[in-house]
Amino acid sequence: MATSAVARETVFALRRQIAKIEGTLPERLAAPAGEGLRAGPGLDAAPEPDADVTIIRRGLAVASPDAFLATGVERLDAALSGGLPKAALSEIHGLETRNAGAVAGFVLSLVSLILRGQPLPVLWIGTSEIFREAGFPYARGLQGMFGIAPEQLLFSEAPKLTDALWVAEEAAKMTALAAIILEIRGSPQRLDLTATRRLHARAQNAGRPVFLLRQAGEAEPTAAPVRLIVSAAPAASRRTIAGSLAGSIGRPAFTVSIGKSRTALPGQFTLEWNPDEHAFEERKPREKRAENSVAVVPASGGRTDPAPAPGTVVAFPAFGSSAAISPTARDQPSRPQRPAHIGPRRAG
CATH class of the missing domain: 3.40.50.300 (P-loop containing nucleotide triphosphate hydrolases)
Known part of the structure; x- marks a missing residue:
């Protein structure tokens, strides 16, 4: 009995120390009626020595x-x-x-x-x-x-x-x-x-x-x-x-x-x-959002020619050449440039 009491007090001390580290507080509650009581003939009911009435509550609900x-x-x-x-x-x-x-x-x-x-x-x-x-x-x-x-x-x-x-x-x-x-x-x-x-x-x-x-x-x-x-x-x-x-x-x-x-x-x-x-x-x-908010970048407008469709290849005349390029040739690369577009890129 003495050994169990010492072990129980050690557990309680450890619980209090953990509660102090975690910022929680121990709270002692009375034993419920009819539980943990021992009564004998001619004796009043008294708390049972083995009853665990100490409860450690998590959180700081009992703090000031x-x-x-x-x-x-x-x-x-x-x-x-x-x-x-x-x-x-x-x-x-x-x-x-x-x-x-x-x-x-x-x-x-x-x-x-x-x-x-x-x-x-x-x-x-x-x-x-x-x-x-x-x-x-x-x-x-x-x-x-x-x-x-x-x-x-x-x-x-x-x-x-x-x-x-x-x-x-x-x-x-x-x-x-x-x-x-x-x-x-x-x-x-x-x-x-x-x-x-x-x-x-x-x-x-x-x-x-x-x-x-x-x-x-x-x-x-x-x-x-x-x-x-x-x-x-x-x-x-x-x-x-x-x-x-x-x-x-x-x-x-x-x-x-x-x-x-x-x-x-x-x-x-x-x-x-x-x-x-x-x-x-x-x-x-x-x-959550400010009133009268506006776009950070204004939408583009007033452009005469739209941008070409994705994937369109644009060819430019040689530097210094004044020859006009036909409308049908503008969308295609020149003949010397064609192999560079078709053939694979060589390393080195």
Whole structure:
């Protein structure tokens, strides 16, 4: 009996440790009436010592609302069970290099929501390769678009991925930072489950979010409980008092897909960032395309002669020759050129 009790406590301790790593919480429930009870003559019913009344619930449904970073979009927050976890590793994924600007803009929007009411700085970590490819954020754009003061965003350019991971792990332990951003290109082998577990555990201990930006890489297993796939969405027309302004470019828009979450609920959303209110707004399906849109390249017109039919061979007179070519000979190659069209091409 003592051996089984010790084994059971060991299993419970392991479950609690796994729940802590995964960002879940243990919940103790009372045993159902009539189950796990042992009663004897003249004795009241008491819980049976062997009854397992500890249940580990997956998800953060029992966590406090302050544990999440709400995006303000009801459907997205509901699919994420409240929003992005504040004390955890979250993966923001861009499938192609051309989505680097959209991924960075989306993360800066999340940082803008985090920095409301707190003057703490944010550390952005990346390798020299990623900063050469994607560039650095523009200071005036940070202030005007996201309300982030330039002195609140710190950069750490590492020569190699190993150095960037080391800086991220050390920074994730600091409570003097509001958030840490680690930008990685591709699918490097060093960014495995072990590395992401260390980042996730340190983010939980410090109570700070760590955003992992994956640029132009395949989705791989990580310890991040949430993975969002972000790409650029077509911008709608600018809205004025008189209505939509034709031919203009409106607010930045993102297409956000849930690749991984605690609730395992899929979903795709089109979000617009309001730079005046510093908040997200979900675009309705009918607003996917701008009003009064026109073709990028206008259709050709005013041509006198149509293009020849496909497969027609056009012959030209010899240079300097003033002899007129008959209409019947225009569509056929000259006699010296005929063998070149009929015979096979010789190599060399």
